Amino acid sequence: MxxxxxxxxxxxxxxxxxxxxxxQILYDGLPDKSYIRTGCNVQSITQHADSVDVTLAxxxxxxxxxxxxxxGVSSLTRTSMWDHADKVSPGLITxxxxxxxxxxxxxxxxxxxxxxxxxxxxxxxxxxxxxxFLTLTQKEQVFWLVLFRLPETMVWPQRGRWTExxxxxxxxxxASHPLTKECKFEDLWNTRERGALVPMEEGxxxxxxxxxxxxxxxxxxxxxxxxxxxxxxxxxxxVVLCNLLQKMVAGQENARPSLETLTKAFAAYQNERHxxxxxxxxxxxRATRMEAWDHMLDKFVTTRVMPYIPHHFLVKQLxxxxxxxxxLDYVSLEGFARGKTPWKYDDGVEC
Numbered sequence: 001m002x003x004x005x006x007x008x009x010x011x012x013x014x015x016x017x018x019x020x021x022x023x024q025i026l027y028d029g030l031p032d033k034s035y036i037r038t039g040c041n042v043q044s045i046t047q048h049a050d051s052v053d054v055t056l057a058x059x060x061x062x063x064x065x066x067x068x069x070x071x072g073v074s075s076l077t078r079t080s081m082w083d084h085a086d087k088v089s090p091g092l093i094t095x096x097x098x099x100x101x102x103x104x105x106x107x108x109x110x111x112x113x114x115x116x117x118x119x120x121x122x123x124x125x126x127x128x129x130x131x132x133f134l135t136l137t138q139k140e141q142v143f144w145l146v147l148f149r150l151p152e153t154m155v156w157p158q159r160g161r162w163t164e165x166x167x168x169x170x171x172x173x174x175a176s177h178p179l180t181k182e183c184k185f186e187d188l189w190n191t192r193e194r195g196a197l198v199p200m201e202e203g204x205x206x207x208x209x210x211x212x213x214x215x216x217x218x219x220x221x222x223x224x225x226x227x228x229x230x231x232x233x234x235x236x237x238x239v240v241l242c243n244l245l246q247k248m249v250a251g252q253e254n255a256r257p258s259l260e261t262l263t264k265a266f267a268a269y270q271n272e273r274h275x276x277x278x279x280x281x282x283x284x285x286r287a288t289r290m291e292a293w294d295h296m297l298d299k300f301v302t303t304r305v306m307p308y309i310p311h312h313f314l315v316k317q318l319x320x321x322x323x324x325x326x327x328l329d330y331v332s333l334e335g336f337a338r339g340k341t342p343w344k345y346d347d348g349v350e351c
Contacts, residue, residue: 002126003303003346004132006178018339019140019231042071045080045213049259052212062348065257066212068241070234071122071202073101085210091208092341099221101156101203108146110188110195118142125226125291126179133179134225134293135188136263144188145225146174147200149292154199156229162197170197200288204281208274209266211259216241220278223284226291229321233280236325241269255318280321 002008007026038058043069054062068346069077085093114120118137128131130149135142152248154160162170175186189195195312201222208220244265248257257265293299319341327333327343 001302002124002178003304004126004128004178005291006126006183008179009182012171017139024190039230042076045077047084047211047213050256066214066262068238069213069219070217070238071219073218074221075215077213078205078215081210081213092210097207098157099155099207100205101201103154103160103199103201104150104294105147105200105224106150106160106162106197107200107225108195108197109144109149110192111141112139112188112192113144114138114142115191117187124179126177127291127293129293129299131174132175132288132292133185134227135179142188146185147224147288147292148195148225149294156201156203159201160199164196167195167197167235171195173260182188194290202281202285202288204277205275206274208270209263212262214241214266214269221273221281223281224288225284225334226287227280227284227318229280229284230324232322233277236276237269237273239326239328240272241265243326244269246330259310276324283321 027036031037037056040058040060042054043057044055045051045087046069047056051063051065053065054064054067056062067077069081071077082093082098114137118124118135120139121138122137124133124135126135132147134145134147136144149159171185171189175184175189177185179185179188196329201218202224205215205220208215216237218230220237221233223230223233248261248265252261289295290298291304292303322340323344325343
C-alpha cells in the first residue's frame with residue numbers, strides 16, 4: 001500500500017493469476033464440452049408454462065427448464081425477468097430494486113506490458129484524495145484501475161458513458177501521479193494495450209428470481225473492485241444454486257422440475273446468499289471510500305492507524321470473509337490441497 005507520493009507503508013505477499021487462465025483450467029476440466037457455446041449473444045428470452053426459450057444472435061433457439069443469468073450489471077436476463085414479472089405479477093419487482101444499482105465512482109481501466117520499474121506479481125494500492133490507484137502486476141502484463149469519485153451519484157438506469165477522448169483527458173490529469181517511488185501513472189498509460197473509462201456500479205437486489213429465471217453475479221449483487229470479491233461472489237452464488245438444484249433433481253428421480261419446485265429452490269438460494277452478499281457489498285463499498293479518502297476519518301485511518309496494524313491481523317480479517325465460502329456438496333474434496341487457513345462449511349467439514 002502506497003501513500004500519494006509513492007512511498008510504501010504496508011506490504012503483503014500476494015498471489016494472482018490471469019482470469020483467462022483460470023477459465024481455461026475450468027474449461028479443460030469439463031467432462032463434456034459440447035454444452036458450451038461461444039459467440040452467440042442472447043437476443044431475447046421467452047417464458048412458457050413449462051419451459052423457457054432463449055433466442056440467440058445466430059437465430060437458433062435453446063429451450064430449457066430454467067435460465068441462470070450471470071451476464072453482468074447490464075444484464076439482459078434481469079431486464080427480461082423484470083419485464084415478465086411486471087406483466088404477470090405487477091408490483092412484485094419494486095422500484096427500489098429497479099434503482100438499487102448506483103454509480104458513485106468511475107474507473108479508468110487498462111492493461112499493458114510489464115514495465116521494468118514495477119515489481120512482478122504484486123497488487124499495489126496507492127491512496128489519495130477522492131481517487132485510488134489499483135495496479136496488479138504479473139510476469140508479462142500489468143492490469144490497472146484508477147477510481148475517481150463522481151460529483152453526483154448516478155442511479156440506475158442512468159449509467160455513465162465516456163468516450164476515448166474522455167479517457168485521454170482523465171489520464172492526462174493524473175499522468176504525473178506516483179504509483180510507487182519508481183513509477184508514475186503515465187508509465188502505464190503510455191504503454192497501454194487498451195484503456196477505457198467506465199462506471200463502477202454497486203448494489204444488491206432484494207429479488208433474485210421470478211418464474212423460471214434466476215440471477216447471480218453482478219446481475220444480482222454488484223460490488224466495487226477494491227477487495228476483489230466480485231468474481232468470487234459470483235462463483236459462490238452459482239455453487240449454492242447448483243447444490244440446491246442437484247438436491248432438487250435427485251429428490252424427484254431426475255424428472256423435469258415444475259415451476260413450484262424451481263421456485264422453492266430459487267427462494268432457498270436467495271435466502272442463503274442474500275445476507276452474506278449484503279456484508280460483502282457493504283464491506284467493499286467501505287473499502288472503496290476509505291482508500292479514496294472519501295471523508296477526513298478515512299484519511300486518518302489509512303495514514304495514521306493502518307501503518308501500525310500488524311499485517312497478520314489484516315490478513316486474518318480477510319480470511320474470516322473468505323473461509324465461509326460454500327463448496328459443491330456433491331464433489332469430493334479428496335486430493336484437494338490444504339492451506340494454512342482451513343475452509344469452513346456449514347456442515348463442519350474443513351479442507
